[in-house]
Amino acid sequence: MSLIHIENLNKHFKILNRHPGLGGAIRDLFSNDFRFVKAVDGISFDIAPGEIVGYIGPNGAGKSTTIKMMTGILKPTSGVIQVNGQSPYDNRVRQAQIMGVVFGQRTQLWWDLPVIESFKILKEIYRVDQKTFDEHMALFDELVDLGKLYGQQVRTLSLGQRMLCDITASFLHNPQIVFLDEPTIGLDVSIKAKIRTVIKELNQARKTTIILTTHDLGDVEALCQRIIIIDKGKILYDGGIKKVNALFGAYRTLKLQIDGFDESTLRALEEKLGAHFGPENGVSLSEVEDHWTDITIDQARTPLADVLSFVMGNFPVSDVRIVEISMEKVVRKVYDGALG
Amino acid sequence: MLSIRDYIRLYFIIEAQYIKARMQYRADFIISSIGMFFTSLASLGVFWILFTSIPDLAGWTFMEMVFIYAFYMVAISPMQILFDQTWYLRYAVQQGTFIKYYFRPLNMMFYFMSERFDIKGLVQLVAGIILLVYSSVQLGIVWEPIKLVLLLVSLFGASLVLIAITVSAGCAAFWITNAFPVLGLAWKLREFSPYPMTIFDGAFRFVFTFILPIGFIAFYPSQMFLRPEQIDPLVYLSPLVGILSFALAYWIWTKGVNSYGGTGS
């Protein structure tokens, strides 16, 4: 029996078509001109207890809408959604007891209070018994040295420290599921590592199911066993991390600044690359923006170093940047059938 | 799921911490308290000035007005102290931070309102109680136990009416972008409630009694103690009006909460 069962789930929004200007604003008051937006369009999946699932997709894909339905905030337009055997929307309070939620940069702790007081209040709200409370606080301290922060007011913490507190707090009452929305956004590398560690450890220690929405591929690689990719309300991919990892890891974007770049250079570049590396080489020229030319390279087929030395040997390159592939590009590739 | 006792206990824990944190801002605490003292008595001051030029207002003497005003001050205190967060609803809604209230196994109105406890409102409460005692002594009102019970019950009902009006007004934020003026209207109505309803007739009397029942915040309940021989049976309905108004306001809140899906996708 899966913990989360979603079958043919739909969520449609009715949006008013607004007209510009003052006259338009008055007309809108009486308007019947609506359009339907399918935020979530017939998705289905099951999640078993203990899984860590990465729920990823570009902005506007329908991620937050799905999460909101899972947490009981939004009522589905149609379809089945069951969390722990119950419909989340019908009893928000009961469902909240078995869930933990952390969303982005807005803290759910009490702003003016010391960290430990927030935890104590949560203990009361979720009716955590003293033994479990003490165990968990000791665990958090052991994992990420949380004890140091106990006496500090939440408002004085850095973003990274706040995230650590919010994340650990979400596990305090031993929830069955924890939803983490962009937990490492805007943080530096060392704090990201800490956060990924604590998530992984808590998942293993407590067998908590974790649903992670993120734009950070590092999060995905470090934590997720399973990925669900959603775009435009539909599921593009639902499967193991390995296949998608190959997709992320292999791709790099080579950004070059070439002196005297113009239309003819672009064509010359295309021709020469095609000639040298052959067709189906996984090397493609993408946008040219602000004097930067992007070459996306599938390292599984053509090593980046080869491309770089080739271009530098044939064109006057004045600056180079190497970037990992972005989430948007990955989704684009999946959409175009990269995962077959 | 929490019981009523759990909620009360939780409330004490949260507010104890909140007050402790607020006490750090000493200058603000003192200035606010002083400001509160003057604001709450400003209207009474205006009446006092008025009464230097006239002997009575629609048949009510100054001391009777003081009693009604004192009743008003006590009746509006629960709204001021416990539901002050209502004034900040529009910010939470617009900025999206309101979403956090959905995630805890708590009644959302409780959780939302518990985030703010207006300490300075206690100044108004105390001043109101003192004035109530003073005016009842001056008017020669005898407080037998049954009357005291009646007083507490009517104060309770009266406070619910103001809470209902203000919270309903605050809920406009769920649907309207610039919702502040709706609260502004609720505030104005609050200011009119110590006025004797006998000055009104026709449409205004009807509205203030049955539709936006500010008459039940101070004037009608006060009748039970000021003119017990002459009262309208309507007056005994005060607690019921309070409960019904609050139920309506809670219904509006629920509708607002359900319609709010948050921002973003």
Place this chain on the structure above:
Amino acid sequence: MRGYLALLRGAFMIGLIYRFGFLFIIIGNVIYMGVAYYLWHSIYDKTETINGLTFNETFIYVTLGSTVFILLKTYADWIISHEIEDGSIAVYLTKPIDYQFYALSISLGSMLTNAVAISVPTVLLLVFVFKVTFVFGPGLLIFPISILLAFLISYCFDYFTGLIMFYTESIWGVSVTKEIMITVFSGALIPLQFFPEAVQRVLLLLPFQAIYHTPLMLITRPNQDWGTLLSMVGVQAFWVVVMFVATRLFYNQAIKVLRVAGG
């Protein structure tokens, strides 16, 4: 100069967009007029004049007082204290515009929107529903100037309060105390004539009355001789200058402190 005009126009347009808000402001004002009508009607039940004012005069005074009150609401104190508090004031300090004039342009823009949207229906209601008779006279001509001056004084007050709010970290308390002082002492709530003699004389010397009392008297008693009328406005102008200078000094002081402290 063009920059300020653009800001003014922008604020005016934003005001228009908030149409629901306006509806409620107008409703609130209408209800207030009704309540005031009944209240003062009750007060004047047995006498023709009280303290030298008739019911008609007092009623116009009080209802227009509330309209003028809305008009002159600048919220400058909240805006300024918030901008200082969260540091966004730093952005304005780096731009080649004077901060005070910038803030003033914004406020003036909203004031104009309010002026049109609120006072027009109010006057219409007064004339056609409440059947109030307006007296005509030269005072009415000076009224717009008087209102403008009143706005400037009110704005300076709010600005000054905003700076105090920044210093004391107390937002509500200072703002509300200022509100009370202005509304009671300026005659906005109840005509100054109702105050005891001695108190009246003191109040007339203070700047508060220049905000409400003067313009309202111009409307209720516009028939006075030019000498009196001009001196009333003259007093207002005097206070504008005083308040402006005082605020400027305080502002410079505050900015110095802010720059040192790092905001």
